Amino acid sequence: MVRVAELSLLFACFGALASSDTDLDTLVQEQIKGQPKKDGSCTAACPYGWVKFDNRCFTYFASPLDWYSAEIYCVNLGANLASMHNENEYQMVKSLIRAHDPDENPAWIGLSACQKKFGWVWSDGTRFDFTRWNSNEPNYSHNGECCVNINWAYSVPEKRWNDNPCEETFPFVCVKRLN
Incomplete structure (x- = not known):
């Protein structure tokens, strides 16, 4: 049987910001x-398969769900759909998706504005202080696009953020804070 000390070695730590994709x-x-790092430098660990970055843990789920179901799935794991607050977090989320999906297809993130047009909020309650919209987005077209995915490249090569109808299904990224 695996001891708790040995289990803790399964979790990887990330202390410094990476400088490139x-x-x-x-x-x-x-x-x-x-x-795992075996030098004892880990102070807080993410669950197995999650990625530690800036005191938070991120993971990707390839099973497509609508935005609301994806958020509930994350909440049941003690997390929320991912929020991003700077370029480093944005690039890390893109790297996480790329690790599971080399084609970098769209995935849900935790941004929505369904209660008020252009009233963007993160599902984890953090401040909306960073954006990476595709050109001409958000546009609220197609009757109520108010949920957001990353890596959208329908008519533009940017693969940034796009508002989409919440009922559409996509893979998704969850985030949880380290305690």
Whole structure:
């Protein structure tokens, strides 16, 4: 039987910000594969398969769900759909998706404005202080696009954020805070 001390070695830590997409891709791959640091430097760990970044844990789910069901799935794990507050977090989420889906298809994140047009809020309750919209987005077209996904590239090569109808189904990224 595996002891608790041995289990803690399964969790990878990330202490410094990576300086490039390649560094982020490597960090994400190492953490997904559960390659632990054995130097005792881990102070707080994410669950197995989650990626630690900036005192939060992120994970990707490939099973497509509508936005609301994806949020509920994350909540049942003690998390929310992912929020991003700076370029480093944005690039890390893109790296996490790329690790599971090399084509970088769209995935739900925790941003929505269904209660009030252009009243964007993160489902985890954090401040809306960072954006990476595609050109001409958000546009609320198609009768109520008020939920947001990342990596949208329908008619533009940018693969940034797009508002979409919440009923559509996509993979998704969850985030939880480290305690």
